[in-house]
Amino acid sequence: MANQMTELLKGTLEGIVLSLLAERPAYGYEITAQLREQGFTDLVEGTVYAVLVRIEQRGFVDVERVTSEKGPPRKVYSLNARGRAQLDEFWTAWSFLADRINQLHKGKESS
Amino acid sequence: MSNWIEVLTGSLEQKRQYREYKARLKALPEPYASAAKAIDRYVMYYGGLTDGDTMVRLLTDHIELWERAATDATPLREIVGDDPVDFAETFIRAYSGTQWIDKERARLVKAIDDAERETLR
Numbered sequence: 290m291a292n293q294m295t296e297l298l299k300g301t302l303e304g305i306v307l308s309l310l311a312e313r314p315a316y317g318y319e320i321t322a323q324l325r326e327q328g329f330t331d332l333v334e335g336t337v338y339a340v341l342v343r344i345e346q347r348g349f350v351d352v353e354r355v356t357s358e359k360g361p362p363r364k365v366y367s368l369n370a371r372g373r374a375q376l377d378e379f380w381t382a383w384s385f386l387a388d389r390i391n392q393l394h395k396g397k398e399s400s
Numbered sequence: 401m402s403n404w405i406e407v408l409t410g411s412l413e414q415k416r417q418y419r420e421y422k423a424r425l426k427a428l429p430e431p432y433a434s435a436a437k438a439i440d441r442y443v444m445y446y447g448g449l450t451d452g453d454t455m456v457r458l459l460t461d462h463i464e465l466w467e468r469a470a471t472d473a474t475p476l477r478e479i480v481g482d483d484p485v486d487f488a489e490t491f492i493r494a495y496s497g498t499q500w501i502d503k504e505r506a507r508l509v510k511a512i513d514d515a516e517r518e519t520l521r
Contacts, residue, residue: 318472333477333478333479333480333481334469334474334478334479335465335478335479335480335481335487336481336487336490338465338479338491339487339490339491339494342461342491342494342495343490343493343494345494346494346495357471359471360467360468360470360471360472361464361467361468361471363468364464
């Protein structure tokens with residue numbers, strides 16, 4: 290079960306992170322903490338970090354380095370125009386998938 | 401293992417950045433130093449990056465991740481998860497620089513295209 294959840298989450302995590310960043314800019318740990326509060330308790334910081342690296346490399350976010358009292362500066366990520374377009378595409382794909390899967394689920398229940 | 405060192409010989413600036421990266425790697429406290437070195441090794445084998453700029457970018461992000469983790473005392477498993485291989489590979493794949501495998505990918509795509517054209521003829 291945990292494994293299936295991990296696999297499903299993998300495909301959607303980028304969209305989830307983009308949608309969180311659409312609300313407000315954040316740094317890695319904040320995003321992980323937010324997702325954990327929302328019930329993704331198994332999610333580790335490294336996984337979110339890898340998603341952030343990916344969306345940065347693909348140009349979906351702007352990055353600002355904010356100095357912190359201790360250690361290296363924190364990178365604060367904010368969604369840019371390309372990221373917003375990507376997020377729109379994600380929601381379109383998600384709505385389609387969710388709709389189809391719900392149909393399958395309903396079909397099973399009524400038979 | 402030496403292939404990608406040669407990639408870096410192109411630029412003195414990259415060499416300097418690489419030396420700095422190695423020094424930062426050494427300076428990490430345990431258990432972060434061991435973990436970072438293990439991932440560093442895997443990156444060299446799996447990454448197959450042939451582009452020095454991309455490699456430097458990847459390594460800089462990598463060392464920053466561990467320096468941050470060491471400062472925050474983030475548990476090791478919080479970074480690499482249950483599956484360190486998956487973590488390392490996901491991380492590397494984010495960098496779309498030229499990889500040795502890219503040539504083979506292009507070759508495969510072309511071979512299938514050509515084969516398809518043969519049957520259409």
